Amino acid sequence: MKAKVSHDDRSSGHAHAQTPNLEHFRTVLHEHMLKRGLRTTDQRKLIVETFFHSPNHVSIEELLAEVRRQDPKVGYATVYRTLKLLTECGVAFERKFGDGLTRYELADEESHHDHLICVDCNKIIEFEEPKIEELQERVAARYGFVLKSHKHEMYGTCSECQAKARGSIRRTGN
Amino acid sequence: MKAKVSHDDRSSGHAHAQTPNLEHFRTVLHEHMLKRGLRTTDQRKLIVETFFHSPNHVSIEELLAEVRRQDPKVGYATVYRTLKLLTECGVAFERKFGDGLTRYELADEESHHDHLICVDCNKIIEFEEPKIEELQERVAARYGFVLKSHKHEMYGTCSECQAKARGSIRRTGN
DNA sequence: ATGTGTGCAAAGAGTTTGCACAGCC
DNA sequence: GGCTGTGCAAACTCTTTGCACACAT
Secondary structure (H helix, E strand, C coil): CCCCCCCCHHHHCCCCCCCCCHHHHHHHHHHHHHHCCCCCCHHHHHHHHHHHCCCCCEEHHHHHHHHHCCCCCCCHHHHHHHHHHHHHCCCEEEEECCCCCEEEEECCCCCCCEEEEECCCCCEEEECCHHHHHHHHHHHHHCCCEEEEEEEEEEEECHHHHHHHHHCCCCCCC | CCCCCCCCCHHHCCCCCCCCCHHHHHHHHHHHHHHHCCCCCHHHHHHHHHHHCCCCCEEHHHHHHHHHCCCCCCCHHHHHHHHHHHHHCCCEEEEECCCCCEEEEECCCCCCCEEEEECCCCCEEEECCHHHHHHHHHHHHHCCCEEEEEEEEEEEECHHHHHHHHHCCCCCCC
16 A cells, blocks of 8 residues: 655745734634534644644644644544635635545645645645746736636656666666 | 536537547557566457547546446446556556546646636637646656646636626626 | 466455434534 | 434445356367
């Protein structure tokens, strides 16, 4: 089976350059909950705050592990349900890269980035490339489109996995 | 559980605009099989040819359904195994969009295109922008990646829908 | 004939859901 | 106190795997 890959993008240098405006997200979430008559429980508070302070692209499992360090009896289901809540009210984005896990990311519009994903070890690197963004707009304009959003994911092999592949004639089978 | 309306390209009308060089892929596959002592069975032939003539991003289920129209007793496992084979020898790419299904795509480097999708009328326009491709490579290189594939989808409003919106601005709400 | 390939069904992996009890409002 | 939320485990969905038989080579 697949190793649990948790190396993430910390190494990309400026992943969380400036801490995002958590207060804003707390407010959005709170209002959403008021509007729907949802309750503030210890578990939700814990999960939400843990998520807010997690590296980008946490998986449920990683998040749960972290949550359980503070409250070992929190269950999977609650994490799933809470993250779904965050997604619904626009505080988090749900991302599915190729590894079968759902990962979550703060819906931080300010720090827009796209993704570079290693197809071998599933490492995820965030990048920003203003020139690409600009070209996108130009392409859109060419077809008369006004852009709202985009998804740009690049899949390839990272340097480590290239080295690994060179070292042992590929019998990965992974 | 099927009939997922994930923004995909099936409505673009000409998924395989110009038929890719299938002969090339048949050769690659054949050599790969020779090299590994794999056998050419009726099921494999059928599955491979069906895949070659399927629209982009077929799911296993869609492919199996098509295959079974010619040979109803082909099993899931064989399709999975054959597609894995195609992936291994570089003839197909495995793609996981957000709907929990694995989709497969011909590894057709030549006719690469990305998608511009109207969020109002769901029109899909295929575009190519070599400058973006080039920048992608540069970004990848910056992080030591060797690219295999990418997904670039831009969502926005097409000119017609913009016009429509301008025509009836009054009761938009949001 | 030999050993790979196939179909079936069961096992895995990740996610969702039903239920009874806990605890917010 | 009413009703939502939680934890647990079972159910689900998609994919992989073990096994006995089928069939390319």
